[in-house]
Amino acid sequence: MNEFHIIEHYFKTLNSGSENSVKGEGVQVGIGDDCCLLEISARAQLAVSVDTLVEGVHFLENTPPELLGQRALRVCLSDLAAVAAQAKWFTLALTLPRADKAWLESFSKGLREAATKYSCTLVGGDTTRGPLTISIQVMGESAKGGALLRSGAQVGDSIYVTGSLGDAAAALAILQNELRPELKDDKAYLLERYYQPTVNFIAGRKIRALANSAIDISDGLLADLGHICTQSKVGAQIDTACLPYSDALLRSANEEQRMQWASSGGDDYELCFTVSPENCRAVDEMTLSGTLNATAIGKITEGSGVQCYQQEKLIEPPGEGYKHF
Numbered sequence: 650m651n652e653f654h655i656i657e658h659y660f661k662t663l664n665s666g667s668e669n670s671v672k673g674e675g676v677q678v679g680i681g682d683d684c685c686l687l688e689i690s691a692r693a694q695l696a697v698s699v700d701t702l703v704e705g706v707h708f709l710e711n712t713p714p715e716l717l718g719q720r721a722l723r724v725c726l727s728d729l730a731a732v733a734a735q736a737k738w739f740t741l742a743l744t745l746p747r748a749d750k751a752w753l754e755s756f757s758k759g760l761r762e763a764a765t766k767y768s769c770t771l772v773g774g775d776t777t778r779g780p781l782t783i784s785i786q787v788m789g790e791s792a793k794g795g796a797l798l799r800s801g802a803q804v805g806d807s808i809y810v811t812g813s814l815g816d817a818a819a820a821l822a823i824l825q826n827e828l829r830p831e832l833k834d835d836k837a838y839l840l841e842r843y844y845q846p847t848v849n850f851i852a853g854r855k856i857r858a859l860a861n862s863a864i865d866i867s868d869g870l871l872a873d874l875g876h877i878c879t880q881s882k883v884g885a886q887i888d889t890a891c892l893p894y895s896d897a898l899l900r901s902a903n904e905e906q907r908m909q910w911a912s913s914g915g916d917d918y919e920l921c922f923t924v925s926p927e928n929c930r931a932v933d934e935m936t937l938s939g940t941l942n943a944t945a946i947g948k949i950t951e952g953s954g955v956q957c958y959q960q961e962k963l964i965e966p967p968g969e970g971y972k973h974f
């Protein structure tokens with residue numbers, strides 16, 4: 650069983666409204682998207698998402714605490730950006746092996762920096778002892794019917810991704826001594842992309858009225874585009890030759906490695922979104938004028954699953970996304 654079988658089998662059925670479950674009032678979008686969307690007034694909905702980071706699984710042991718605080722909040726906020734909601738509040742459930750003053754000062758500093766940057770207020774949480782684990786629940790607001798969902802992709806849509814892919818996977822390779830960029834600046838850039846991923850609120854807002862569907866890339870492009878396909882009941886074809894890379898990654902890794910990281914390495918937290926043929930022009934105008942950093946990488950098709958092409962030749966997908974089980 651992978652994590653999605655577990656969710657589907659044991660938890661999704663809890664809100665189906667059947668005899669043994671409760672279908673809550675005001676649930677506009679429940680389990681299955683980057684956030685759930687809950688009706689809070691005639692015009693507004695609350696977007697909520699929770700993510701857990703476990704030491705040794707989601708981050709390496711001895712990660713500098715300030716960077717961990719930065720990263721933890723940013724990766725959680727990314728789910729709000731993916732549905733184009735505005736960040737408002739968060740809660741923090743922290744499990745610590747010990748009360749270490751220096752660690753806590755540094756961690757809370759990083760957390761505060763990210764909270765200030767993205768205007769999000771800490772409003773509660775829970776503090777316990779155990780293996781280092783950080784759970785953050787983020788809450789944001791969006792206009793009713795105004796959120797971007799995984800489920801809206803249509804056959805014929807173009808698929809885009811924001812920014813560049815593969816940087817965070819390269820950073821992990823650096824941290825594990827598997828990659829040594831020649832330039833110090835490239836190393837610093839890639840590490841910053843991992844520790845302080847940009848939360849794409851601005852891009853989310855710009856594409857909100859133009860895109861049919863969106864997701865943030867946390868588990869790898871192929872896996873997350875696969876979620877758009879499943880939720881929208883469509884297929885996708887991408888051209889790996891179109892994948893966008895940063896200059897630092899272009900200088901630091903060969904083509905095969907880059908492609909592998911860009912398609913299956915998680916942690917970039919870029920947005921993947923799909924746009925109808927009528928709206929592509931508006932998106933392309935923004936990318937050409939530099940107001941939106943995004944690249945077209947493929948098309949939504951009939952069928953299911955993601956197929957990879959390299960300059961019109963069908964190829965084996967370069968690796969799989971991250972699997973928890």
Ligand code: ADP
Pocket residue numbers: 656660661679680681682683684685699700728867868
């Ligand atoms: P993301 O990568 O955007 O954080 P996930 O892949 O972790 O999303 O989760 C997929 C969907 O399943 C989300 O809608 C999430 O809220 C839901 N989900 C995950 N775990 C559970 C659970 N234990 N119970 C109910 N819903 C869950």
Ligand code: MG
Pocket residue numbers: 683727728731864865866867
């Ligand atoms: Mg997500």
